[in-house]
Amino acid sequence: MIRPSMLPAGVVVVFLYLALAPTGTSAAGKDDNWPQFRGPQAGVVADNPALPDTWSATENIVWKVEVPGVGWSSPVVWGDHVFLTSAVNTAEATRPTPRAYTGADVAPTSAIHRWVVYDVDFKTGKIQWQREVGSAVPEAKHMKNSYASETPATDGQRVYAYFGAVGLFAFDMNGTPLWSKPMGPFKSRQSWGPAASPIVYKDRVYIVSDSEDRSFIAAYNAKTGDEVWRVNRDEGSNWSTPFVWENELRTEIVTTGSRKVRSYDLNGKLLWEMSGMSSLHIPTPFARNGLLYINSGFRVDPFRPVYAIRVGATGDISLKPGETSNQYIVWFYPTLGSYNPSSLVYGDYYYTLYDTSFLTCNDAKTGKEIYGRQRISAESTGFSASPWAYNGKIFAMSEDGDTFVIQPGPEFKVLGKNSLNEMTLATPAVVNGSLIIRTASKLYRVAKNASPR
Numbered sequence: 001m002i003r004p005s006m007l008p009a010g011v012v013v014v015f016l017y018l019a020l021a022p023t024g025t026s027a028a029g030k031d032d033n034w035p036q037f038r039g040p041q042a043g044v045v046a047d048n049p050a051l052p053d054t055w056s057a058t059e060n061i062v063w064k065v066e067v068p069g070v071g072w073s074s075p076v077v078w079g080d081h082v083f084l085t086s087a088v089n090t091a092e093a094t095r096p097t098p099r100a101y102t103g104a105d106v107a108p109t110s111a112i113h114r115w116v117v118y119d120v121d122f123k124t125g126k127i128q129w130q131r132e133v134g135s136a137v138p139e140a141k142h143m144k145n146s147y148a149s150e151t152p153a154t155d156g157q158r159v160y161a162y163f164g165a166v167g168l169f170a171f172d173m174n175g176t177p178l179w180s181k182p183m184g185p186f187k188s189r190q191s192w193g194p195a196a197s198p199i200v201y202k203d204r205v206y207i208v209s210d211s212e213d214r215s216f217i218a219a220y221n222a223k224t225g226d227e228v229w230r231v232n233r234d235e236g237s238n239w240s241t242p243f244v245w246e247n248e249l250r251t252e253i254v255t256t257g258s259r260k261v262r263s264y265d266l267n268g269k270l271l272w273e274m275s276g277m278s279s280l281h282i283p284t285p286f287a288r289n290g291l292l293y294i295n296s297g298f299r300v301d302p303f304r305p306v307y308a309i310r311v312g313a314t315g316d317i318s319l320k321p322g323e324t325s326n327q328y329i330v331w332f333y334p335t336l337g338s339y340n341p342s343s344l345v346y347g348d349y350y351y352t353l354y355d356t357s358f359l360t361c362n363d364a365k366t367g368k369e370i371y372g373r374q375r376i377s378a379e380s381t382g383f384s385a386s387p388w389a390y391n392g393k394i395f396a397m398s399e400d401g402d403t404f405v406i407q408p409g410p411e412f413k414v415l416g417k418n419s420l421n422e423m424t425l426a427t428p429a430v431v432n433g434s435l436i437i438r439t440a441s442k443l444y445r446v447a448k449n450a451s452p453r
Contacts, residue, residue, distance in 0.1 A: 034077040034429040034436075037151040037197050037241055042286035043344050043388040043427075050433030051390050052448045053405055055418045062434065062445040063125030069116065070096060071148030073197075075438055077431045078156050081128070081173075082120040082445075084438060085161065087113045087147035090135070095440045098381040098399045098423040101144040106191050108140035113147055115163065119175060120443060122432070129175045134166060140191040144425075151197040151241075151427075153205075158222060160205045164194035168207060170225060179225030186211035188237050195239030195282070201251070204228060204266070208255050210238040217242070217255060217264065229268040235259055243285040245292055247311045254285045254292060261285075261294055263313070272313040272328070278304050283338060284386075288345035289364065291330060297337025299355070304337035306352070308367060331367030336360065342386040346394060346408050353396050355382045359406065374412040376404050384425040399423055401439055420444065 039045070052060045069088035076083050091111035114135045119128045138147050153160050158178060161169045165184025172178055188194060188211055198207045205220045210233060218230040235257040243254045245263075252263045252271055258281050261274045280298035287293065290311065297304035309317070313328040324332050341353040350364040354373070357380045361370040376383075380398040387396045393415065394406040401420040407413040422439040429436040435446040 032432055033079070033156065034075075034431040035155070036076060036153045036199060037074055038284065038286070038342065038386055038388075038427060039430065042284075042288065042342070043386055044288070044346055045388065045390040045430045047391050048433045049391075050448050051430065052435060052446050053391065053393055054416060055403075055420075055435075055446045057420050060446055060448060060450045062447050062450045064442050064444045065120060065125045065127065066441060067118065067438070067443050069114070069148070070094065070146045070440070072146045072425045072438075073148050074151040074426045075120075075429045075436045075443060076152050076154060077122060077429050077436060078154050078173075080122040082122050082429075082436055082443070083152050083154070083159060084118055084120070084443065085148040085150075085152065086116050086118065087138075088116060089113055096144070096146070096423055097440075100381065101142070103142075103190065103192075105143040106140050107143050108191075110137060112136065113138050115148060115166075117152075117161065117171070117175070122434075122445070125443075125445060131171070131175045131177075133161070133163075133169055133177075139165075139193070142190075142192040145193050145195075147193075149193075149195060153198050153200045155200045155202075155222060160198050160200055160222070162198040162207050164188075164209070168198065168205065168220065168225070170205075170222070181220060181225055181227070183209065187213045192237070194237075195241075197241045199242055199244055199253075201244045201253075201266075206242060206244075206253055208233075208238075208240075208242045210235040210257060212236055217253070217268070219266075219268065231264065231268045231270075233257070233262070239280075239282045241284045243287070245285075245287050247287070247290070249311050254294075256281050256283075256285055256294060256296065258296075261307075272315055272317050274307070274309075274316070274329075275318045276303075276305055276307075278337060280339075282340050283342040286342065286345075291364070293343060293345065293350065295337050295343045295352070297339050297354075299339045302335075304335050306333045306336040306343070306350075306367075308332075308350075308364075330365075333362065333367050336362065336367075340384040344387045344389060344394065346389040349408065349410075351387060351394060351408075353383055353387045355384060357382060357398070359396065359412065361410070361412065370410050371412050376406070376414060377402070377417075385427045388428065388430055390430065397424060397428065397437075399425060 069086035071086040168181040215233040215235040219228040277296040278298040278301040283295040292309040358373040397403040405416040426438040
């Protein structure tokens, strides 16, 4: 979701979901799809010699396609289909540019916007179909945000899109509307807009909608759209996508928030909760090697914690004053959290990418510092996209469109830089030996040994 920006949220207005893999597409294995924000393994990708470690706007580009409008949703991929969303300003064609933004950078608009879903052919880059799901004058948003920032999710049968106050939408894999659920209106903090993307697990779609006036988590039947359950949440505005944690004991839905982290079972029952977060929350939880990682790091807060949590928690597991661990919290670091990017565990190490252009490394099992803040680039505007890793390398993409290749392990070293020369906040998709990158105006498919473009 992107998730980028002051809030990685497509503000207030419409959400889309695209159907991935229309009828007639060859069957794809689990590892061949990228069905949600950060993919199935939170940015870690199986090694593949076809995956690139060098590229530019012309080098190793299989194809690139102009995308109308503006959106910071990440692309998702199923089979031969790449899906993304965009909001088209009908009054003027504008593109965002990288710069330092503040929380006060909010602007209303009087222009009608069209919300569109695009299906791009994975092989050729041609747009196979597009669907407009609504048009209206949207509410104000943060200037770094977009009106289409939430990332689609799919189960390979249907695609699901959530557009904040407009509602939740489902399409079949040919782009035919199946069902929709009206939502809102919701009041977001300082008119920054919503952000959290929906998730799909088995036969249900889950959304978390945290706002200033009405916060809840809800489950919907993926086939019919019927609401299965809804639980109110004592939260203000938050922008973190929920996480389905399949572990050896159970499956749980982990949600973060400025007031509490909460985990629910698949029927909405609260399993455990934990206080001790920063005052704004964007990064998405994830699990690796049997531990759940929670990252909360609003930049101006003195308390920016990271927690590593073991399986089986119950009740209130909050740390007491002076504690750094307890029965369920394996380790805790009070000032490690990042603002926009979600973190990455690769091998034995936990990496924190800061939007201020620094990277840190800690032991993923113990939290012990391996190295402190290391500057990635002195010239970068900042980082909003989440990092990813494959083939023994870590990748961090700046808001300027520069992807830095970083050596993993206990020694920090920048190995290279790949530039697309255009702003981007969207976390890429990595699938089928290719990298799918969204910039402010284009969608790229990058792969090793592609012909120059």
